[in-house]
Amino acid sequence: MNDTRKPETEKPEPLPRLGEIGLSNYAPYLMNRIMGRYNADLRQEMTELGLTTPKMRALAVLSVIDALPISELAVYAVVEQSTLSRALDQLASDNMVRRDADPNDSRVTRIGITDAGRATLDRLWPTMARSYAQMFKGIPEEERQAFVTTLQKVLKNIRKHDF
Amino acid sequence: MNDTRKPETEKPEPLPRLGEIGLSNYAPYLMNRIMGRYNADLRQEMTELGLTTPKMRALAVLSVIDALPISELAVYAVVEQSTLSRALDQLASDNMVRRDADPNDSRVTRIGITDAGRATLDRLWPTMARSYAQMFKGIPEEERQAFVTTLQKVLKNIRKHDF
DNA sequence: GATTTATAATTGCAAATGCATATTATTCTG
DNA sequence: CAGAATAATATGCATTTGCAATTATAAATC
Numbered sequence: 001m002n003d004t005r006k007p008e009t010e011k012p013e014p015l016p017r018l019g020e021i022g023l024s025n026y027a028p029y030l031m032n033r034i035m036g037r038y039n040a041d042l043r044q045e046m047t048e049l050g051l052t053t054p055k056m057r058a059l060a061v062l063s064v065i066d067a068l069p070i071s072e073l074a075v076y077a078v079v080e081q082s083t084l085s086r087a088l089d090q091l092a093s094d095n096m097v098r099r100d101a102d103p104n105d106s107r108v109t110r111i112g113i114t115d116a117g118r119a120t121l122d123r124l125w126p127t128m129a130r131s132y133a134q135m136f137k138g139i140p141e142e143e144r145q146a147f148v149t150t151l152q153k154v155l156k157n158i159r160k161h162d163f
Numbered sequence: 164m165n166d167t168r169k170p171e172t173e174k175p176e177p178l179p180r181l182g183e184i185g186l187s188n189y190a191p192y193l194m195n196r197i198m199g200r201y202n203a204d205l206r207q208e209m210t211e212l213g214l215t216t217p218k219m220r221a222l223a224v225l226s227v228i229d230a231l232p233i234s235e236l237a238v239y240a241v242v243e244q245s246t247l248s249r250a251l252d253q254l255a256s257d258n259m260v261r262r263d264a265d266p267n268d269s270r271v272t273r274i275g276i277t278d279a280g281r282a283t284l285d286r287l288w289p290t291m292a293r294s295y296a297q298m299f300k301g302i303p304e305e306e307r308q309a310f311v312t313t314l315q316k317v318l319k320n321i322r323k324h325d326f
Numbered sequence: 327g328a329t330t331t332a333t334a335a336t337t338g339c340a341a342a343t344g345c346a347t348a349t350t351a352t353t354c355t356g
Numbered sequence: 357c358a359g360a361a362t363a364a365t366a367t368g369c370a371t372t373t374g375c376a377a378t379t380a381t382a383a384a385t386c
Contacts, residue, residue: 015292017285019227023239027307028201028295029223030314031194036241037321038191052342060192064182071364076186078199083343085366107351107364122180129178132191135317143313144190150310151193154298158200215372234334243374248336270334270381 038131045127049120050094054079054087059096059121062113067100069108075161096120201294208290212283213257217242217250222259222284225276230263232271238324259283 023029039053046056057077062068065076070088074081088111091097096117102108113121136144186192202216209219220240225231228239233251237244251274254260259280265271276284299307 015289017226017288018223018291023224023227024315025311026295027298027311027314028198028291030311030318031198032220032241034314034318034321035191035194035198037318037323041321054342057195060181061186063180064186069364070366078195080344081365082345082367086342089366102364105352105364109365125180126178128181128191131321132189135190135321137320139313139316139320143309146306147310147313148188148190148193150302150306151190151197152187153302155193155197155200157300157302158197158204158294158298160200217372232334244335245337245375246373249372252336265334268334268382272335 041131042127045124049124054083055091058084058087058091059113059117062111063118063121067110067112069110073111204294205290208287212287217246218254219287221247221250221254222276222280225274226281226284230273230275232273236274
């Protein structure tokens, strides 16, 4: 088989440009667009609840994994550490979270979510769930599951931490 | 078959919470994590080129679709219009883009990318391509293609504009 | 065709952000 | 175990951001 007639899929050039790939075939672009809309959809409800994106993300992560050190929470929540530090100031003054000293390492502050924090997130959750449902409307469950599986692989490929 | 023992997958409650789904099964969370890393990976190179995220995104979109009105560019680039307006000030003063009056509607300013703008994006592109390749390392081409197809469906589901 | 309404882009301003640094605590090295 | 290197968090400061208001133009309505 001497196939010289179909070079399209055989890495024909050293580095195809974005213009050649096209925005709508470039996964990072699509993910950015999607997350931009998702975050915009939550914005109004968040504002009414006195939340910003960093505050919301901190609460969301803590609702799943409580008592995290700030530095780990920053990774999970995808927020700069200094930004998170200040977001936690606000959350703490609103009694949404607690700052607890780590008993083994006194450099570490572990963040705990309070009942009030959970209650606030519960009020936001229907909006998040609605936006999530809208994303996958008309997409078969099997396809959604495969999509999530690929997302997990991609995250594993590029993340810097083990979580 | 009276199966009362496995309610886990039979939508047992009206609205499962994030804690029940788990962060690593929640697609928006995974996409946020992934895009956070992707953007962080580009940051250093961008800084060296004098670019911010809004400036980079504007150039990237314009490299594919030139001469867009600012309001459309804002949607494509996923940047607030006022932020984009100021990003374009900087790009224009660096001769990366041009502001051209629309001949049919004098409210509209169309943005054109210059050779210098393309050149700057060309210098960033290898970093973008490397990060992109890293994402899909070890993932079969067929799976990547299916993933992009689902992304396109999701975007179509939630976008507010027709593009 | 004058008046109201809608759209595109810019700008003022307060708040949020991120980088670099400071502070405190821990671990490593010789 | 003293001193240096590393780590976790907080903070000072300049820049960036986003909302709201402004300006300018176009479209719709009466």
